[in-house]
Amino acid sequence: MSQLTSIPSLSLQTGNEVRYYLTTLTKPLGSLGKLEEYAVSLAEMTNETFPTVTPPGVIVFAADHGITAEGVSAYPQEVTAQMVTNFLNGGAAINVFSKQIGALFQIVDIGVASDIEREGLVKKKIRFGTANTLVEDAMTRSEVEEALLIGFTQAEEIIKKGAKCLLLGEMGIGNTTTSSAILAVLSGKDVKELVGQGTGISEERVVHKQKIIEKVIRKRNPDPNDPIDILSKLGGLEIAGMAGAMLSAAHHRIPILVDGFISSTAALIAKAISSKVSDYMFLSHRSVEPGHDTVIQLLEKQPILDLELRLGEGSGSAIAFPILQSATLMLKEMATFTSAGVSTKDQTN
Structure with a gap:
């Protein structure tokens, strides 16, 4: 029965990397709500910065x-x-x-x-x-x-x-x-x-x-x-x-x-x-x-x-x-502000 309890800890470091990466995507901070939380959780679970759930x-x-x-x-x-x-x-x-x-x-x-x-x-x-x-x-x-x-x-x-x-x-x-x-x-x-x-x-x-x-x-x-x-x-x-x-x-x-x-x-x-x-x-x-x-x-x-x-x-x-799948696709396929040539939020005001 020992194999039943052999479970690795979540990769919090990978989750933090994804949490930062989400701030670089072409959207207002936190604007995709729970999807962003799911993306971080999936990264922590899989230890992958671009996790996949398919199939x-x-x-x-x-x-x-x-x-x-x-x-x-x-x-x-x-x-x-x-x-x-x-x-x-x-x-x-x-x-x-x-x-x-x-x-x-x-x-x-x-x-x-x-x-x-x-x-x-x-x-x-x-x-x-x-x-x-x-x-x-x-x-x-x-x-x-x-x-x-x-x-x-x-x-x-x-x-x-x-x-x-x-x-x-x-x-x-x-x-x-x-x-x-x-x-x-x-x-x-x-x-x-x-x-x-x-x-x-x-x-x-x-x-x-x-x-x-x-x-x-x-x-x-x-x-x-x-x-x-x-x-x-x-x-x-x-x-x-x-x-x-x-x-x-x-x-x-x-x-x-x-x-x-x-x-x-x-x-x-x-x-x-x-x-x-x-x-x-x-x-x-x-x-x-x-x-x-x-x-x-x-x-x-x-x-x-x-x-x-x-x-x-x-x-x-x-x-x-499909909602979890959307969270992974958001990470993989959305452009960053830099790659899309989009200006970030004006920090002077």
């Missing part, structure tokens, strides 16, 4: 959650496998947006509750979904560690193929329930403050979902200071996979564009494993899931977008990606 790499981890047996989702468990097939057919939102941004793309079965025999699927199934956490622990510690390492390795593979920015998505019916439970443990907040409608359940079902999560936390009693214990007792496999992939990206100085509530919860797990990993993260958007504001506070990041999204799959990250 992006998208990895979607798919797994099932035994807690769906308690009626916490608007959809039955078999939808996870059906949606994986949809991903492989190119019909999901993340397929459309990945194509739009020219992304390398992987869909990984890390724990779907049924066998899927389709070309293009990366088969890394650890088990057929997690256990029902109202009855027993989601999985063993060794299964959590295996899932983290699978995520780490899959990220390494897509980075070796050329990915310069990592976008992570998930598919797993019931995973807002699992993420809400994880967040309640990590934040110490009341479950009622964190739980939303997920895939679109009624208000009555939301109350039911809250009560189930409260019971799960009481029965499983995970250690809030042990991220492996939290995952083993609450789940889920795709959350562990995403956390491992984030740790891998940071290890390789690759920027991470974090998606919504589920992916952000995985980011919290990754940060609990190695605090430096969050230095390499951007938050793509603010989810309408009520718990996401708490995640944002814990990650100490400001979202790039606020489009009232709650789909998952990595869709928000893919939509936000």
Whole structure:
């Protein structure tokens, strides 16, 4: 597990060089706002004065959650496998947006509750979904560690193929329930403050979902200071996979564009494993899931977008990606005052 925590420090010197270079571009100081901040952050992450984020790499981890047996989702468990097939057919939102941004793309079965025999699927199934956490622990510690390492390795593979920015998505019916439970443990907040409608359940079902999560936390009693214990007792496999992939990206100085509530919860797990990993993260958007504001506070990041999204799959990250790309192109392609022969601001007044 030692490789999971081997993350370099940000290159503050490179960031300062880019911060100065931004003052030489043909625009008023600070006039491109957040884009300038993103450019500096990308330089610090990559240790490159002219960083690049293309092509992006998208990895979607798919797994099932035994807690769906308690009626916490608007959809039955078999939808996870059906949606994986949809991903492989190119019909999901993340397929459309990945194509739009020219992304390398992987869909990984890390724990779907049924066998899927389709070309293009990366088969890394650890088990057929997690256990029902109202009855027993989601999985063993060794299964959590295996899932983290699978995520780490899959990220390494897509980075070796050329990915310069990592976008992570998930598919797993019931995973807002699992993420809400994880967040309640990590934040110490009341479950009622964190739980939303997920895939679109009624208000009555939301109350039911809250009560189930409260019971799960009481029965499983995970250690809030042990991220492996939290995952083993609450789940889920795709959350562990995403956390491992984030740790891998940071290890390789690759920027991470974090998606919504589920992916952000995985980011919290990754940060609990190695605090430096969050230095390499951007938050793509603010989810309408009520718990996401708490995640944002814990990650100490400001979202790039606020489009009232709650789909998952990595869709928000893919939509936000062109903004990071704009930040890199600003550095690479804008003229300086000197090269363009443009006078700088009059300093005599």
